[in-house]
Amino acid sequence: MILPGKHLSPHRAIVGVGAEILAQLDRPRDVSELWERVRASRATLQQASPISFDWFVLALTFLYAIKAIDESGGLMRPAEPA
Amino acid sequence: MTSHQRMQWQTSLELRLRRVHGDSFQEFFADVMERLHGTDFLPARAMGSLGDKGCDGYLRGSGQVFQCYGKRHDTPLNTTTVVNKIKDDYATAASKLPAIMKEWHFVHNLFDGIPVDVIELIEALGRQHSDHRFGLIGPASFSDRVLGLPENDLVFLLGPVASSEESMNMRVEEVATLMAGVIKGMDETPFADARPNQPPVNKLELNRIEGHWRRILIGAGGNASVVASYVDQHPDPELGKRVAKVFSRRYAELDTENLPPYAILTTLYEDITGIGSVPPERQVAAQALLAYLFEACDIFKDDPSKAAA
Numbered sequence: 001m002i003l004p005g006k007h008l009s010p011h012r013a014i015v016g017v018g019a020e021i022l023a024q025l026d027r028p029r030d031v032s033e034l035w036e037r038v039r040a041s042r043a044t045l046q047q048a049s050p051i052s053f054d055w056f057v058l059a060l061t062f063l064y065a066i067k068a069i070d071e072s073g074g075l076m077r078p079a080e081p082a
Numbered sequence: 083m084t085s086h087q088r089m090q091w092q093t094s095l096e097l098r099l100r101r102v103h104g105d106s107f108q109e110f111f112a113d114v115m116e117r118l119h120g121t122d123f124l125p126a127r128a129m130g131s132l133g134d135k136g137c138d139g140y141l142r143g144s145g146q147v148f149q150c151y152g153k154r155h156d157t158p159l160n161t162t163t164v165v166n167k168i169k170d171d172y173a174t175a176a177s178k179l180p181a182i183m184k185e186w187h188f189v190h191n192l193f194d195g196i197p198v199d200v201i202e203l204i205e206a207l208g209r210q211h212s213d214h215r216f217g218l219i220g221p222a223s224f225s226d227r228v229l230g231l232p233e234n235d236l237v238f239l240l241g242p243v244a245s246s247e248e249s250m251n252m253r254v255e256e257v258a259t260l261m262a263g264v265i266k267g268m269d270e271t272p273f274a275d276a277r278p279n280q281p282p283v284n285k286l287e288l289n290r291i292e293g294h295w296r297r298i299l300i301g302a303g304g305n306a307s308v309v310a311s312y313v314d315q316h317p318d319p320e321l322g323k324r325v326a327k328v329f330s331r332r333y334a335e336l337d338t339e340n341l342p343p344y345a346i347l348t349t350l351y352e353d354i355t356g357i358g359s360v361p362p363e364r365q366v367a368a369q370a371l372l373a374y375l376f377e378a379c380d381i382f383k384d385d386p387s388k389a390a391a
Binding site for chain 1: 313315317319320321322323325326329378379380
């Protein structure tokens with residue numbers, strides 16, 4: 001689930017989706033805006049494979065768990081390096 | 083019949099011969115012989131206390147008496163039982179059918195070969211009873227007989243098979259149906275993520291996969307990429323791993339039973355398609371799914387040096 005595997009492409013693995021989320025955090029954004037931006041970005045990929053909102057939230061939770069993002073006032077932003 | 087259809091029917095025949103046993107094996111043999119010989123072949127049945135007189139079928143033109151032995155696929159072979167059956171059945175037929183019997187043939191579905199004791203016994207019977215000819219009809223002889231029939235008979239006996247065109251135009255909806263069937267009722271977490279791994283080119287040799295299954299896996303390789311694409315596009319990102327888990331476990335079970343590779347593939351194929359007449363489009367999808375799992379090394383062994391790398 002987290003890493004790509006034989007049956008899970010990098011675009012759909014949690015780390016891959018997490019990377020796409022981070023790429024959209026050039027400024028603080030709320031969850032809905034992030035979701036729309038990630039979806040729009042994926043739609044431009046040549047080998048775009050669908051992800052559900054649940055899967056997107058899993059990737060978001062993963063980023064938060066590894067302290068890659070912070071949340072404040074409903075907005076997500078990249079975490080400051082420790 | 084194209085070579086592609088022949089290969090498909092060979093697979094169907096093997097499935098059928100592995101599935102039938104006892105009376106159903108005898109009935110299938112009678113169906114084949116009636117199609118081959120018409121009214122010259124007479125299927126025989128036990129009639130109450132009279133029994134079948136050691137005869138499951140009779141070919142009038144040549145005076146051949148057939149005795150069938152259909153072993154259950156999942157039970158071990160008991161050589162003593164088979165040897166005693168041959169002795170008893172021949173003795174019965176020889177004593178009760180002396181006027182019509184010129185040849186005696188033992189028909190069986192022993193895919194993994196027949197015990198040498200049986201061969202010795204048949205040879206010994208031939209020497210002791212020079213007035214009769216003896217023969218063994220196993221899966222290979224069965225295959226020659228069946229595949230020599232016209233196509234309409236093959237469809238009657240084994241069901242329709244996919245043409246080359248149907249194989250090249252696989253319907254992904256069939257893959258979806260099969261995969262949904264595999265994971266139906268399964269509510270377990272999939273395997274942990276694995277590092278991407280390409281199967282070695284020599285995997286077929288390594289696992290000693292030969293004959294028509296080798297050709298099927300190679301031929302279905304193109305459709306395997308369609309399955310991979312379907313898995314990648316499926317709304318559930320875990321679908322591929324769930325299906326892989328089912329088949330990895332099933333393969334491990336079958337491998338533990340020391341079944342030969344073709345028997346494992348046949349069983350896995352039947353696990354996918356189910357028992358009974360399988361429509362051509364489903365055959366194509368099932369073969370593609372097997373090829374996909376084979377290429378992903380979810381079934382059969384990988385090159386140990388590559389697996390460790």
